[in-house]
Amino acid sequence: MLYIKYSVLIYLLSYNKLILVPAKIRHIQNKYLVHCMRVENIVSRIDLNLTPGPIEPPVDVKRTLLLKTISHRSPEFTELYHNIDKLYNKIVGLEHDGETIIMPGSGTLGIDSVFANIVSKDTKALVIDTGFFGQRLADLLSRYTRNIDVAKYPLGTVPDKNDILARIENGEYDIVALVHNETSTGTTIRYLEEIGRRVRHHGGYLVIDGVSSVGAEEIYFSKWEIDAIVTGSQKALAAPAGLSIVTLSNRIIDAFEEFRSKIDRIPYYMDLLEYIRCKREYGWVPTTPPVNVVYAFYKSLEKINNYGIQEYFELHKKRAEEIYRYAVEKGLEPFVNNPKWRSRSVAVFKVEKSTRIVDILRKTYGIQVSAGLGELNNKLIRIGIMGFIETTKVLKTINLIINIAGKKSSS
Numbered sequence: 001m002l003y004i005k006y007s008v009l010i011y012l013l014s015y016n017k018l019i020l021v022p023a024k025i026r027h028i029q030n031k032y033l034v035h036c037m038r039v040e041n042i043v044s045r046i047d048l049n050l051t052p053g054p055i056e057p058p059v060d061v062k063r064t065l066l067l068k069t070i071s072h073r074s075p076e077f078t079e080l081y082h083n084i085d086k087l088y089n090k091i092v093g094l095e096h097d098g099e100t101i102i103m104p105g106s107g108t109l110g111i112d113s114v115f116a117n118i119v120s121k122d123t124k125a126l127v128i129d130t131g132f133f134g135q136r137l138a139d140l141l142s143r144y145t146r147n148i149d150v151a152k153y154p155l156g157t158v159p160d161k162n163d164i165l166a167r168i169e170n171g172e173y174d175i176v177a178l179v180h181n182e183t184s185t186g187t188t189i190r191y192l193e194e195i196g197r198r199v200r201h202h203g204g205y206l207v208i209d210g211v212s213s214v215g216a217e218e219i220y221f222s223k224w225e226i227d228a229i230v231t232g233s234q235k236a237l238a239a240p241a242g243l244s245i246v247t248l249s250n251r252i253i254d255a256f257e258e259f260r261s262k263i264d265r266i267p268y269y270m271d272l273l274e275y276i277r278c279k280r281e282y283g284w285v286p287t288t289p290p291v292n293v294v295y296a297f298y299k300s301l302e303k304i305n306n307y308g309i310q311e312y313f314e315l316h317k318k319r320a321e322e323i324y325r326y327a328v329e330k331g332l333e334p335f336v337n338n339p340k341w342r343s344r345s346v347a348v349f350k351v352e353k354s355t356r357i358v359d360i361l362r363k364t365y366g367i368q369v370s371a372g373l374g375e376l377n378n379k380l381i382r383i384g385i386m387g388f389i390e391t392t393k394v395l396k397t398i399n400l401i402i403n404i405a406g407k408k409s410s411s
């Protein structure tokens with residue numbers, strides 16, 4: 001116990017001020033005498049964020065967070081929402097046969113909400129599992145139906161297209177769900193069009209986790225007959241975290257109404273018909289969104305559209321190829337053997353004792369990358385290569401990884 005008999009001056013780091021503490025304060029537990037670090041001091045330990053998300057948004061995108069906050073029930077917000085809709089739909093390839101909505105929350109919320117609106121205990125579903133987030137899809141679906149077939153494939157591989165199409169042909173599935181870009185392993189399924197056509201032909205609905213693919217990969221929602229794709233603002237769309245973006249086909253929206261009789265209850269926060277109603281009638285979101293994050297998201301979409309959508313896709317493709325080529329030359333082994341299926345938003349390499357290297361990079365160099373997930377936790381290093389990140393920064397990080405791992409780099 002510390003006894004204070006006289007007034008003392010305490011320097012508050014959080015305000016850069018000295019304050020006078022009255023002498024009447026007698027008893028202060030030592031545990032309360034905490035060195036109050038400013039948020040800037042904590043965050044400044046990291047000089048470079050190269051995790052698979054959230055990524056570091058461009059400076060002009062972050063600057064919009066400082067704008068004054070407007071009401072989410074104002075005409076100005078409605079105008080923002082309308083413009084976001086137009087800009088985003090170009091990126092995801094939605095024509096005039098669906099709807100895109102914004103939800104306050106993570107990408108997982110959006111995926112969970114799609115299932116909550118269309119999956120009943122009798123729904124038959126197929127999940128294509130190529131890694132950690134494929135397993136999560138199955139977990140999410142299992143909260144609504146037990147009638148799930150999980151097609152599990154070896155980590156670091158993409159399933160044979162004919163195998164998937166045969167499963168859809170013979171399975172009579174109501175829902176087919178998959179992760180477009182499996183962030184845990186760095187694999188991307190690049191035959192969505194064939195899957196979409198086959199699922200639609202058999203009357204099912206194709207639901208895609210596009211959290212780390214939208215923006216980095218070409219997607220043609222309408223042309224490929226996708227029914228739902230969900231992403232987050234914080235990955236290849238190069239904005240801060242906080243928004244789930246859900247794109248829905250008209251046919252799945254119509255099905256939501258039909259499924260109401262089969263589903264016991266839908267939480268208000270996850271009621272996608274309510275989001276659609278509010279958007280169409282008012283240009284609003286039913287609940288309060290992180291308004292300033294909406295500004296930043298708008299700015300990032302504007303930036304991508306101005307850069308050129310096809311050019312942005314090509315940026316991700318060429319950068320990924322250059323990074324993998326460089327890493328292989330320096331002695332790192334990609335986790336995905338076939339370049340055809342390698343991700344363009346996360347580069348994944350086999351590195352033993354990877355958690356130690358990740359820790360050294362953070363503490364010594366102020367660089368954040370990620371180790372593997374699940375059973376691959378201490379065997380992989382995953383580097384986020386999304387958005388407008390400079391390739392040279394990734395290559396320098398690869399050199400550091402090689403050196404820390406005890407492998408020689410000539411650079």
